[in-house]
Amino acid sequence: MNHQTLSVLFLTMVMLTAIQSCSNPQKEDTSEQVKVYEKGTFGYDLDFLKKYYQDLILLEDGEAGIVVVPSLQGRVMTSTANGSGGQSFGWINYDYIAAGKLNHQFNPIGGEERFWVGPEGGQFSLYFDQNTTFDFDNWRVPKEIDTEPFSLVSSDGKKALFQKAMRLTNYSGTVFEFDVTRNINLLHKEEIEKLLGMPLSDAVKSVGFESENTLTNKGDNNWDKTSGMPSIWILSMLISSEQTWVIVPFRSGDDEALGKIVTDDYFGKVPSDRLVVKDSVLFFQADGLKRSKIGLSPQRSLPIAGSYDAKNGVLTIAQFTIPEDNTDYVNSAWEMQEKPFAGDVFNSYNDGPLADGNQLGPFYELESSSPAAALTPGESMTHFHRTYHFTGPKPHLDEIVSTLLNTNLAEVESQLAK
Template sequence: MNKLILPSLLFTLLFSCQSPQKEFTSFQDDVDFLRQYVDDLTVLKKGEALMAVSPSWQGRVFTTSLDGENGRSLGYYNQKLFKVGKADQQLSKAGGESRMWFGPEVGDFSIFFPPNVEQVGENMKVSADLDTLKFNTDETSNKQVIASNDMVIENAYGTSFTIHASRSIELFDVKTIEKNLGIQLQNGDKKSIGFETNTIIKNTGNTTWSKDTGLLPIWILGCFHPSEKQWAIVPTNSSELDTVTNYFTDQTGRVMIKKGVAFYKVDAGYLNKMGLPQKHIRPIMGSYSPEMNLLNIVVYSFDSDPNLLYVNSEWGKENNYDGDVMNIFNGEINLPLDRDWPFYEFESFSAAKELQPGEELQHKQSVYHFEGSKEELTPIAEQLLGVSLFDAPFN
């Protein structure tokens, strides 16, 4: 066979994992772009804290700013999908700083594969309502948006879940951020923004959901911009923690564990995902970017009852109900493998429950951003995450 010899630069561009471009995009630039495609894009405001949310796009938070209209846009969304006219027919791929999914991803009860097909990437197919259904606006104010609609979600077992799904998004003021997290923000020059999403699904069908035919937990995901020196920070309830769940690829050099805290590199330069099961969970995680002077905190609702079930979305596993409660996904740009994911992602799951007709399942997730010097942000990181930003891997 003849070998095709390419110049080294071209070879690098075509066949290596490419680091995402570190470009500054303002909040207003993203709002101007999104309003070309999203009719009901709504900007909530508390001082200089801004949030762009769409009720119809399933109560999606697209992005936020903690420094007004000209401040950095903090959420990632798939701008290319909008430009080619496919975003409103592939809502599951549109991204955003907070969006609603359901689980599990794989296994007997996956909602991302039809029945009787091999569970490989090329066979993935999202339930139609999750990909295309627009929500109705129930309420809007200067600090809150509520949207909902009826949905039918199908799984690989052949089960259909008939549900009413509702999303409430609330933008916090500074006093509420301080109260929620038990911190003080008045001193210094640090800036902040915080919001909460509350997702509720109700079984509107005629039968009780069964773990033998599949359950439907709420899965909340949020996409954020990476940076080369950025690490995620995941405190746990065990000082003896020595490993995290590994998805897709080898984690060597990308995970550090120190005194019960897992550090995970989020540079969007290497496809991988980590997670933690119920026994290790403290329902908080975060990340720190020295390039952006940005500390991110994510808090989610969690019940430590050991009898609760969490669906398994780890590829290749047989047990459907011993899955992770939280995940952090790290993307990459690798065009030959059709990967164009220049973001990382915070993810959390609700428990999976056998809902009777009329019963509801609820999951909350809050996102906070703090911008300031390392000296200003370290007390917040120490209080909430148990780490100093002056220690490894940040120095």
Template structure:
């Protein structure tokens, strides 16, 4: 394992050995998970008029979308929930893994401007700590309606270089009606496919008296989420093509060591990445290759997920999170995906889950200024033939991929 390239996902998994999936991940209904969560935390359930598309959001964990359904309370629950840790009612050091399919975080994780490593310490496990404001402290529930909830928080952070940030966060989570979800995909509704879509609009504000400068460290909005993994599940990213022969330009795939082509397929216009929770790994896509969208397909759950996010045209400076002092701390990723897996041969994975993530550019904010980042998730449930059509129409890519062949 490459310690320098360790992702936050791996660290938090190892530090909470008790992490498990919710019981019966593929059988659990949305209603089951809502009932469980309501025993342990306040829950805001957003719903469409018909009561089919729903999402469950909790203020206690930073306005996190814990799970969703496209088919009402009796439909499958689409998020990954760490039931055992939640039921324990205990907080643990370093990171509390509650799960949830869409959460608010801030970057960078590593490097000289890390907000996860305290000043004066090294880039080590012992010195790694998720800021409580992004972990165990709640956001305020500012307002809510049938299909919308607004959350807010104000807090301070200090980075590894000693810079203190006074900041405010506004997070608005909206459930999309079915027609709007299809419209964002650029498609006409299909009666053969069940849909739930939602988006979060996240605003970061400099509440301090000093500007945030590159020389002393910048922050970025980082949206991540955990999804149930299964055999055959794949993460799919359409790419901007490059003029050079180096088709893997702007693609980082060695966070945990080199990935072979039975795990990662790199093409001139796409990346396919196994997310089966059978091999711990992570990839990143730079803003120079990102199209502001990606997807994943889980054949066992008959689910295609399309994610779209805001990506300002021409902006290339994104925070970098590798665990080391960095020559260029603003050459980071716009997209990441983490695949869970055993930390040692013969061990069970901590999920099984995989993560999908998007980030905003680095935020060089003057006092009182803000940066926004929107992250949209659309889950579609149907047979493979229908989902193949949607993948081709939205991502320009097929769900069919053969790993093990040479990259193209």
């Protein structure tokens, strides 16, 4: 076989190989591109939520991130301080979301921070129709804050702005027309330090976000104490453990001047081993094992509260605005009220089994409210609520607790030994 023949054979083989390659392209190795995350991680929750909410927005800053969903009223569903493999901090009701059914009363899908309006009960309630009794069968969450979406106005990877027009009627028959704007801002570490007024160690992982919630009277009438006044109500659903305690610093002083320290009988009086009141701080057990709730008045509340999960080493801080010289806060008690504007600034709820043994969670909530909105037509009111999570070496977490919450981790953990 001569040189020319060998050359022809070689070229023929090259052409055949190329044709075969084109007709049978090799599949790309995607094993590194698809990662399955364990339940409890941010990556797991992000993948889960993507299946059900196509409008999902991911805001990120380094390893810190949050998931926001416009169709869920601009709700922050969860967050992470340590990337996709880090712990997911928001409580999510997976089974309820997967079932895809709507409930006419309330759809408990969870979420780390959501927008509601108050009051819940009383003659100015927005959750009970006129001439109904204040019991669970008649209670329902307005669709505007439960099932209807908020419109996404803008988003840039660090912020997301939402808007919603609402028309609600309270128990007394007053119609409220108003606009809500909700601006979610993922905070950089330097912003967190500035807002909390303290430096953070590089050994601490953190995530922080702020919701700026504005309510504008779009109707023709003034909102006052005769008609009732709505309020901005922010609720955070967080994952409980048997070693979680809510930590609430408060303004100390005489009961005659400031009133009682804490309201502790929303669902029956909280047992003394679950609510410990010290000189300037109280501890409320948030283990998801007993349904209970506490509240602090504007006379007692400070613009900060927190919780510590000793099992998972997670410190959570909630920070919120309390305007000076305004003590009119809506009362959400399920009854006709003598003092409908003597309500709470801060609340914490611990989930637990109902009388029939069923349970929604377990989870717990940190909640804040704005004052009652005494707005004239066109006037607005804004309420800020910020959520921070910290993980890392205990001495550094203890520094945060000692600086912000009138206590220390040793005192918090002493409650676990009881």
